[in-house]
Amino acid sequence: MDARIAVLASGAGTNLQALLDDPQIGSCIVLVVADKPGVSALDRARARGVKPVALDPAHYPSREAFDRALTTLLEEEAIEYVMLAGYMRILGADTVRAFRDRILNVHPSLLPAFPGGHAVKDALDWGAKVTGATVHLVDEEVDHGPTVLQEPVLILPDDDELSLHVRIQEVEHRLFPRAARLLVEGRLKLEGRLVHVLGDDEETVGAGSKE
Numbered sequence: 033m034d035a036r037i038a039v040l041a042s043g044a045g046t047n048l049q050a051l052l053d054d055p056q057i058g059s060c061i062v063l064v065v066a067d068k069p070g071v072s073a074l075d076r077a078r079a080r081g082v083k084p085v086a087l088d089p090a091h092y093p094s095r096e097a098f099d100r101a102l103t104t105l106l107e108e109e110a111i112e113y114v115m116l117a118g119y120m121r122i123l124g125a126d127t128v129r130a131f132r133d134r135i136l137n138v139h140p141s142l143l144p145a146f147p148g149g150h151a152v153k154d155a156l157d158w159g160a161k162v163t164g165a166t167v168h169l170v171d172e173e174v175d176h177g178p179t180v181l182q183e184p185v186l187i188l189p190d191d192d193e194l195s196l197h198v199r200i201q202e203v204e205h206r207l208f209p210r211a212a213r214l215l216v217e218g219r220l221k222l223e224g225r226l227v228h229v230l231g232d233d234e235e236t237v238g239a240g241s242k243e
């Protein structure tokens with residue numbers, strides 16, 4: 033597989049690690065950008081010899097200036113695909129436009145349920161019995177773009193935020209590299225909001241177990 037991928041992260045970077053560990057995707061990752069210095073995601077990049085960049089919004093006069101700096105960095109590095117792996121900032125419209133249909137985000141719920149930055153807590157607080165993980169293409173709206181892969185996770189009676197998030201992340205770590213491979217292989221075909229996966233038997237993908 034031949035592509036130049038950047039991963040954007042804000043924290044622990046376990047999804048970044050899942051991408052780095054994927055035999056096909058891992059070797060395509062050439063840049064990891066974090067919006068906070070000192071996060072584990074940057075260490076994970078260093079450990080693999082991938083260029084780590086901390087781009088701190090506090091160092092930019094405005095949101096737009098930060099977004100421009102991010103887009104410029106991605107373009108200077110000749111990035112073709114962008115993976116949002118626990119990136120907790122809203123991506124600027126400029127960046128979305130520059131990489132239209134080439135940005136994936138992983139989110140810890142079955143979107144459109146529980147968008148936003150506290151999806152696991154929100155599902156528990158709501159009293160939902162099922163939640164899950166979603167990988168979707170990124171558009172200008174938050175947690176909104178076309179669904180690529182999704183898989184449910186049952187909420188157990190004694191779950192707390194941590195126990196539930198751990199089970200959701202186990203699913204994320206399988207779904208995200210698979211979705212990344214499908215995107216880079218050119219196997220995703222968009223029809224409005226519907227994502228078809230081109231393969232031996234062309235099919236709309238709903239569940240993550242189907243490839």
Ligand code: GAR
Pocket residue numbers: 041042043044045046047048117118119120138139140148149150151201204
């Ligand atoms: C992941 O569970 C991801 O789905 C979530 O943050 C976590 C990051 O974990 N993202 C969001 O909530 C985005 N709205 P990680 O840093 O270990 O990959």
